[in-house]
Amino acid sequence: DGGITQSPKYLFRKEGQNVTLSCEQNLNHDAMYWYRQDPGQGLRLIYYSQIVNDFQKGDIAEGYSVSREKKESFPLTVTSAQKNPTAFYLCASSFGSNQPQHFGDGTRLSIL
């Protein structure tokens, strides 16, 4: 079945630790996105990538990093510089500009 797979479903970060969230899609989508959702808030864009080996910062990129070495994969690293990482992280993909985005099931990140 085609879809977007995020892992892990739950993740705990210790003080000073970097953690990486995985996002893989088999929809042959060109564009991939990372969003953060906090309770009562809308989705905020962290990073996006329209093609392999290229990505751009979204509205809240500070404390995060990404890579796009393969079309199917767009991992997000939450670095120790992100002081308030507790949130629901959502990965999405689309065929490109003006096309609907489809979401994975999300990763819940908490601080230990």
Added chain:
Amino acid sequence: QKEVEQNSGPLSVPEGAIASLNCTYSDRGSQSFFWYRQYSGKSPELIMSIYSNGDKEDGRFTAQLNKASQYVSLLIRDSQPSDSATYLCAVNYGGSQGNLIFGKGTKLSVKP
């Protein structure tokens, strides 16, 4: 600043009634419009896309777009308790980036 505004609700309707969800956006250059449904603790699910003025129907759902008034709405006919969720409006402002701006969502409660 490009914005998407939604009434946060909660909007409460009885089972079998029509639920009407509204969304306004700030940029006249917007090209595509999407409605997502998000159940508590889950990721957003695309339910409707609309690109041109007028109505678009899909089953019990109707999306309505009025670009002159910068307004998009979602009607849910014969509302069911299973429709109880938060509904997110998303607007694509065009350009090569293809980024969506999300509203904060309207929480819908359908009472049996």
